[in-house]
Amino acid sequence: MRYVIDRLEDYIAGLVTGVIGAFIITEGLTYRMGSLHSMGPGYFPVILGAIMVVLALFMVISAKPAEIAVARPEGGQLRGMAFLAAAFAGFALTVESLGMLVSVTLAVFLASLANRQTTLVTALILAVGTAVVSALVFRVGLGLQIKAF
Numbered sequence: 001m002r003y004v005i006d007r008l009e010d011y012i013a014g015l016v017t018g019v020i021g022a023f024i025i026t027e028g029l030t031y032r033m034g035s036l037h038s039m040g041p042g043y044f045p046v047i048l049g050a051i052m053v054v055l056a057l058f059m060v061i062s063a064k065p066a067e068i069a070v071a072r073p074e075g076g077q078l079r080g081m082a083f084l085a086a087a088f089a090g091f092a093l094t095v096e097s098l099g100m101l102v103s104v105t106l107a108v109f110l111a112s113l114a115n116r117q118t119t120l121v122t123a124l125i126l127a128v129g130t131a132v133v134s135a136l137v138f139r140v141g142l143g144l145q146i147k148a149f
Contacts, residue, residue, distance in 0.1 A: 010063030014056045021052025083114035099149040100138070104131040 024045050034040030091107035109127035112118045118126075138144045 011060055014059035014063065017059060018053050018056030021049045021056060024049030024052065079116065080114035083110050087111040087114075096147075099147040101131045101135055101148050104134050 028042040028045030028049060031042030031045075032040035033042050033046065036043075087107045087110035090110055091103045094106060095103040105127045107127075108130045109123050112123040112126050113120075135148055138146055139148060
């Protein structure tokens with residue numbers, strides 16, 4: 001019985017994944033399936049749902065007992081979580097008002113500071129480079145009408 005209790009988190013994760021996969025399959029089956037040559041709108045969701053169900057089975061079968069019962073985040077992990085949360089929030093709050101270049105620069109800069117070994121100069125270079133490449137890919141390459149500034 002102790003083995004089952006140790007594996008409970010893995011069982012729950014597998015069960016949740018399987019239920020979501022089954023839900024996706026049932027919703028996908030309400031659309032026209034089509035064939036492999038001419039896929040309908042339900043084909044791709046049904047395939048993804050089936051993959052999720054198979055992965056859920058693997059999660060349940062391969063569940064192993066937990067080695068550490070309670071894991072507490074260390075100081076470095078808290079720093080990383082805080083900077084990543086700030087990066088997501090910064091992007092979400094600035095993308096519409098300031099545009100893609102500024103919001104991507106801010107998000108990448110904050111996210112790169114989650115790592116203690118990243119210097120401010122490296123973070124800034126990475127942020128500006130990512131913003132420029134994003135603008136080139138989405139605005140120039142794909143022709144999307146995304147506000148740059």
